[in-house]
Amino acid sequence: MDAIAVGPVLISLPRLYAVVVALVLLGASAFLLGLPRHRHGRWFNGLMISWLIGARLGHVMMNWSAYQDAPLTIVKLWLPGYSGVWGLAIATVWTLWSLRDRIGAMLGAVALTLVASLAWLAVVTMAPLGASPAPREVPALTLEDVDGQPIDLASLTGKPLIINLWATWCPPCRREMPLLADIDGRDDVRVVVANQGEDLMSVARYLDAEGLDFTYPLLDPNQQLLAASQSPGLPTTLLFDSEGKLLERHVGELTPALLNDWIEH
Numbered sequence: 227m228d229a230i231a232v233g234p235v236l237i238s239l240p241r242l243y244a245v246v247v248a249l250v251l252l253g254a255s256a257f258l259l260g261l262p263r264h265r266h267g268r269w270f271n272g273l274m275i276s277w278l279i280g281a282r283l284g285h286v287m288m289n290w291s292a293y294q295d296a297p298l299t300i301v302k303l304w305l306p307g308y309s310g311v312w313g314l315a316i317a318t319v320w321t322l323w324s325l326r327d328r329i330g331a332m333l334g335a336v337a338l339t340l341v342a343s344l345a346w347l348a349v350v351t352m353a354p355l356g357a358s359p360a361p362r363e364v365p366a367l368t369l370e371d372v373d374g375q376p377i378d379l380a381s382l383t384g385k386p387l388i389i390n391l392w393a394t395w396c397p398p399c400r401r402e403m404p405l406l407a408d409i410d411g412r413d414d415v416r417v418v419v420a421n422q423g424e425d426l427m428s429v430a431r432y433l434d435a436e437g438l439d440f441t442y443p444l445l446d447p448n449q450q451l452l453a454a455s456q457s458p459g460l461p462t463t464l465l466f467d468s469e470g471k472l473l474e475r476h477v478g479e480l481t482p483a484l485l486n487d488w489i490e491h
Contacts, residue, residue: 228356229477231458239356243349251342259331269324276320277313284312292482305481314343359475360456364466369444372430382416383470389418391451391462394432398479399461405480407438415489418442422449
């Protein structure tokens, strides 16, 4: 997931595109469907709610193993994890039921919803507001770990490599640390947590207080990784393949389902 920074706030680009497409759908459907205002409002509000619920529950069902140990994550709607296909399916069911007495409007609403969904997918794919993910490969940087040992990032290839950029003052960074610690215990992936801009004492105190034991807890006091990734903010997580080529860049909080999908695919 890419994002842009508006002051101190990170805004997910896919969600920003979704808001824009929804507003266009609202205007187009009001003009084309010929529904009374109150009827149109009821249909559109139900469409948005049913899409969100269907998309969330569909994603959860397809990734239940990642949610069963932390079911409260399901209701944290600001986290990534939505299935566009399931959202479209449930929204279509809502449209068929709520406009069943007006066949013309019903068919038009289904068509507009499908077109809006395809338009959103196209915009997300083209990403007109997003920069190309960077860096293309593991940066040629050497950082020190909390014990003062130099670690050459390029030497960590050979397995899929996750590099997480974080800080102790960042709430979503702190929330995802236990997830990364669990992944760090696996043999088929390497995990680097690179603190951005803080001193050794602050980082070591935090890791000790939380009982977090990473193989590669690194310090990046000059935020070289943040610059190399061209990230708008924290947390940022980079996934590289075993040859050191960038596969994914995610700006924002991680979820178990996203991490599992990264590693398994």
